[in-house]
Amino acid sequence: xxxxxxxxxKNGLKDKLYLGLFIAIFISFGVSIFLGSTMLxxxxxxxxxxxxxxxxxxxxxGIILFVCINITRSFxxxxxxxxxxKAISRENFILGYLLGFFISALLILLPFTLLTCIIFKVxxxxxxxxxxxxxxEILIVISFALLCSLMLKNSFxxxxxxxxxxxxxxxxxxxxxxxxxxxxxxxxxxxxxLGFSLKILSVIFPRLDLYSQSSWGVYGLSDNSFLxxxxxxxxxxxxxxxxMAFHDFKKKxx
Amino acid sequence: MFFYIYxxxxxxxxxxxxxxxxxxxxxHTESFRHNYDIVPPAPxxxxxxxxxxxDKEFLFRVMATNLQNFGDIFAGFKSYKDYDYRRLYDWMIxxxxxxxxxxxxxxxxxxxxxxxxxxxxxxxxxxYLDEHSSSDIDKNWWWLxxxxxxxxxxxxxxxxxxxxxxxxxxxxxTEAPLWTKQMPAFISEKKGDNCMAFKIIKNLIDxxxxxxxxxxxxxxxxxxxxxxxxxNKLKKQKFDANKC
Numbered sequence: 042x043x044x045x046x047x048x049x050x051k052n053g054l055k056d057k058l059y060l061g062l063f064i065a066i067f068i069s070f071g072v073s074i075f076l077g078s079t080m081l082x083x084x085x086x087x088x089x090x091x092x093x094x095x096x097x098x099x100x101x102x103g104i105i106l107f108v109c110i111n112i113t114r115s116f117x118x119x120x121x122x123x124x125x126x127k128a129i130s131r132e133n134f135i136l137g138y139l140l141g142f143f144i145s146a147l148l149i150l151l152p153f154t155l156l157t158c159i160i161f162k163v164x165x166x167x168x169x170x171x172x173x174x175x176x177x178e179i180l181i182v183i184s185f186a187l188l189c190s191l192m193l194k195n196s197f198x199x200x201x202x203x204x205x206x207x208x209x210x211x212x213x214x215x216x217x218x219x220x221x222x223x224x225x226x227x228x229x230x231x232x233x234x235l236g237f238s239l240k241i242l243s244v245i246f247p248r249l250d251l252y253s254q255s256s257w258g259v260y261g262l263s264d265n266s267f268l269x270x271x272x273x274x275x276x277x278x279x280x281x282x283x284x285m286a287f288h289d290f291k292k293k294x295x
Numbered sequence: 296m297f298f299y300i301y302x303x304x305x306x307x308x309x310x311x312x313x314x315x316x317x318x319x320x321x322x323h324t325e326s327f328r329h330n331y332d333i334v335p336p337a338p339x340x341x342x343x344x345x346x347x348x349x350d351k352e353f354l355f356r357v358m359a360t361n362l363q364n365f366g367d368i369f370a371g372f373k374s375y376k377d378y379d380y381r382r383l384y385d386w387m388i389x390x391x392x393x394x395x396x397x398x399x400x401x402x403x404x405x406x407x408x409x410x411x412x413x414x415x416x417x418x419x420x421x422x423y424l425d426e427h428s429s430s431d432i433d434k435n436w437w438w439l440x441x442x443x444x445x446x447x448x449x450x451x452x453x454x455x456x457x458x459x460x461x462x463x464x465x466x467x468x469t470e471a472p473l474w475t476k477q478m479p480a481f482i483s484e485k486k487g488d489n490c491m492a493f494k495i496i497k498n499l500i501d502x503x504x505x506x507x508x509x510x511x512x513x514x515x516x517x518x519x520x521x522x523x524x525x526x527n528k529l530k531k532q533k534f535d536a537n538k539c
Binding site for chain 1: 341344345347348349350351352353355356357359360363364394396397398399402403406407
């Protein structure tokens with residue numbers, strides 16, 4: 042597994058993932074500080090919020106692209122078959138890839154979080170919770186992107202599926218609020234059937250809208266009950282994705 | 296055969312024809328102008344829940360940036376008298392629903408939007424400051440003071456100033472200075488209601504002497520000076536404090 046980890050991290054260097062994301066995040070830092078400095082008051086807080094939100098979004102989308110393109114290329118170049126020909130189980134293969142992608146994301150997120158804490162006046166406990174929930178969010182996104190890439194051979198399908206998953210999961214709070222079924226037994230009207238579909242969606246998709254709130258870096262955490270929900274969600278959802286990936290990958294014939 | 300021989304000329308003249316159509320189209324549509332709202336309508340609750348993508352603080356900061364920069368029409372700035380203050384009020388209330396703790400929106404309201412040349416619009420700013428402060432007077436006493444200041448200075452409306460001053464005096468914030476309690480007296484005195492002014496200051500002095508309130512020696516001297524100086528003026532007007 043160690044060799045898979047090194048392989049993924051070196052792939053990141055080869056694909057200029059780190060350089061590309063560093064530049065994108067660095068630019069977003071500059072733009073956020075500029076925008077925040079134009080505010081009448083609370084320049085520090087505004088810049089901090091812009092930085093946290095843009096870093097999270099750039100990193101999530103960037104890592105989805107890296108995972109999907111990397112896996113698809115590995116399939117096309119028969120690298121996966123080569124790795125599996127060695128004495129490595131399919132489960133270890135998936136876990137190795139998952140951990141490798143996660144460490145690649147962490148190599149970018151950690152320095153920027155520390156830089157944010159140095160440059161801005163932050164609530165340290167809030168920043169710690171933001172960092173923890175962002176890493177969990179990225180891990181969930183990576184696991185889904187990995188699953189999509191293993192199931193769908195086409196990189197575009199995998200990328201758009203993963204993007205769609207991320208956006209829907211971030212919108213899940215709004216969907217849950219919009220669900221309003223008048224009679225759950227007799228579903229007659231279009232409105233009820235749409236509400237029922239949203240309810241089904243809310244079962245399948247995680248509540249990523251609760252993760253990684255920019256307000257934590259400014260005001261700290263006012264309501265601890267969110268943390269419980271986030272951690273229980275993560276403990277359930279990550280193994281769900283991983284076990285699905287195990288099940289699908291085991292059936293594949295090379 | 297004809298087509299192959301003359302195709303380059305046919306396409307050339309087709310190009311000229313379509314180009315002429317483009318010029319005629321431009322002549323017809325050149326006067327159409329985009330209807331630019333200085334202050335667009337405030338977003339609905341559903342839009343906010345969707346557009347936030349779970350991060351309401353980020354949406355709040357983005358929208359607050361827009362609010363502060365309304366009127367920047369790239370070729371200059373619009374005067375506040377051209378703003379639709381009803382919509383501005385809606386925006387401020389909507390943004391408060393996203394983040395009620397931030398000082399950003401009441402600051403923009405008090406220091407920027409209150410500077411309009413249309414006096415009737417200032418009442419909407421005061422209405423917002425009143426609603427924002429009412430959620431927690433102890434935390435938002437400064438904005439109540441801004442309400443007093445704006446009502447007195449910009450509108451010369453002492454009744455509204457007194458309304459805000461009375462609310463300001465209800466605060467129990469430890470960092471709030473004593474003048475927040477004295478403000479109704481100052482405004483009443485300006486209104487010519489000397490009884491009220493005298494009563495408020497006297498109450499504060501009595502509270503201090505009974506040990507109910509800690510007042511510094513300097514503040515006490517000021518209040519005694521306030522009463523003595525006003526009393527000398529009032530004596531000429533034959534004011535009787537016992538009749539208050």
